[in-house]
Amino acid sequence: MAYAYRQGAHERSGRPAAFGRRHAGLLAAIAALCAWEAAGRVFGVPTDLLPTPSRIVMEIWRRRTLLWSNGYLTFLAATVGLLLAGVTALLVGCAGILSAKILAMADRMTRGAAMIPAAAAAPILLVWLGFGMSSRTAVAWSFSVLFVVHGVSAALRRTPAELAEWLRATGAGAFLRIRKVYGPGLLPFLLRDLRRALPLAASGALTAEVIAADEGLGHLMVRGAAAGDVCLLFAALCLAMLFVAAAAAVIRLMEKLAFGRSLAVLPGAHASVLW
C-alpha cells in the first residue's frame, strides 16, 4: 500500500520534476533576476552603480535605435569572424585528411598559438588593418579560430585508424573520401564547435571596438564608462548576451534540422557519428 502511495505520488510529481530538470538553468536565471530586482528595490541601490533588471530593460527600449545601429555592426563582425573561423577549420581539416603530417602540424600550431593571449594580439591586428569592419572581423576570427580548428582536428584525430585503412582499400580519391565520409562526419563537430566559439567571437568583436572604434557595442561601452552611464553599459552587455544566445539557438536548430537526434555530438566522443 505504501509502495502504491509512493508510486502515485511519484507519478503526480513526474511532470513538474521533468520540467524542472530540463529547464533548471532557465529557472535559476529567472530566480537570480528576481532576487537582483528585489535587492535593488529593497536596499535602494543607486541606479548609476547597479541598475535593476527592469531598469536595464527600460533602458534598452529607450535607446533601442542607438543600441541596434551599433549592435548590428558588432553582430556582423562576430558572425563573419566566426564563419571565417569555420572555413579555416574546414580547410585545415581537409588538409589533415590528405596528410597526417599536416594534421599533426596543425595540431601543434593550434596548441602553440593558444598560448598567445588573444586580447593582447588584438591591437596588432588593429594596427595592421586599421579602423573599420575588417579589423573587427579579424579580431573576432582570431579569438575563435583556434577553438574551432582544435575541435575539428581533435575529431579527426579520434577517427579510428581502421576507417582510414578501409578507405585506402576502396581506392577512393581524396575528394570522394571527403565528400562521402569525412565531410559529413565532421559537420556535427564543426557546428558544435562554432556554437561553442560564439561567445569568443563576440568577445573578439567587442574587444576590437573597445580598443579602437567609433561605432559598435564595445564603443558604446567605452562611452558609457567614460560618462558613468552604467545603464548603457548593462544595456550593451545584455544585448551582446542576447545575440550570443540567439545565434547559439539558431545553430542548435540547424544541427537538429540537419542531423535530427541520430547525430547528437557527445562530448569527447566520436561514436555518435561512427558505429
Next chain:
Amino acid sequence: MDLVEERESASGVRAKRSGEAPLPGAAIIADRVCCGGTDRRSGLAAAGPLSLEIRECEFAALVGPAGCGSSTLLRMIAGLVPASSGDIRVHGAAVRRPLDKIGLVFSKPLLLGWRSVLGNVLLAAELRRMDARAYGARARRLLAAVGLAEAADAQVRTLGPADRMRTALCRALLHEPALLVMDDPFAPLDALAAEDLAADIQRLWLARPLTAVLATSRIAEAVFLSDRVFVMSPAPCRILQVISIDLHRPRRLDELTAPGHAEYCARIRTLFRAHGVLS
C-alpha cells in the same frame, strides 16, 4: 545470379574439395615476410619472418593471442602495411599498394551514423565509383541473407553489435571480391552473438566461392569456419602449426560441442598451453 544460384554453383566447388582433388593455385603466398617493430600509433605488432600459402577458395584462420601479429599479417596481405622484407603475392601479383578488389572487415564495424544500413552497404560501391543503383538489389540480397532485410532502411544506431558487424560484412562483400580479409570481427561480440555471426559468415562464404582469411583469438569460431587453421605463437610471430579441419560443410552450430570439433579445439589449446599462452 542471386544468392541461391550462387550457392548451387558454389556447392560444386566444395564437392571437388571434399573429394580431395587438387585444389586450384594458391590465392595468397607469403614468403618469409617480416614487418618491422611495433607501430605505436596503430598498435600493430611486429610480425614474421613467416611463410604461408592460402589456396584459392579456401577459408583460412590465423589463431593466436593478442599481439601475435596476425592483424599485421592481414594488413600486409591487404597491402595496407608494407612488408619490411620478404614477398607477398595475392592471386599471382606482388602486393605493393592497398588492394582495392578485396573485402575488408575490421574488429570495429565502422558504420557511418548518418547513413541507413543499406546506405552503409552501398557506400562500398559509391567509393569504388560503381553504379550504386545497380548494386542496390545485391545489397538487399546480402542483407536478407544475414537476416537484416527488415532493417535495410533503419539507422545503424538502432542495430545491436552483431547486426552492425553483419552490415560491415555485407559491405565488404558487395563488390563481389575474390578475397575476404577479416580482422577479428568477433572481438566486440559476446559468445552467443559470435557463434551466430560465424554461422552467417559461413552461409555467405558458401553462397559464393571466395578466398577468406580470418584473424581471431576465438578457437571455436576459427575451427567452425576454417578449412585450415594457422596456429600462431605470441611475439615473435611464428606459425606453430597448420591444422587442416576435416569436417563436412555446411557446419552447424550444434556441432560445436561434437567430438570432431572439440578435438580440433583441444589440439589448438594444447599447442597454446605448450607455448605458455594458456596456463
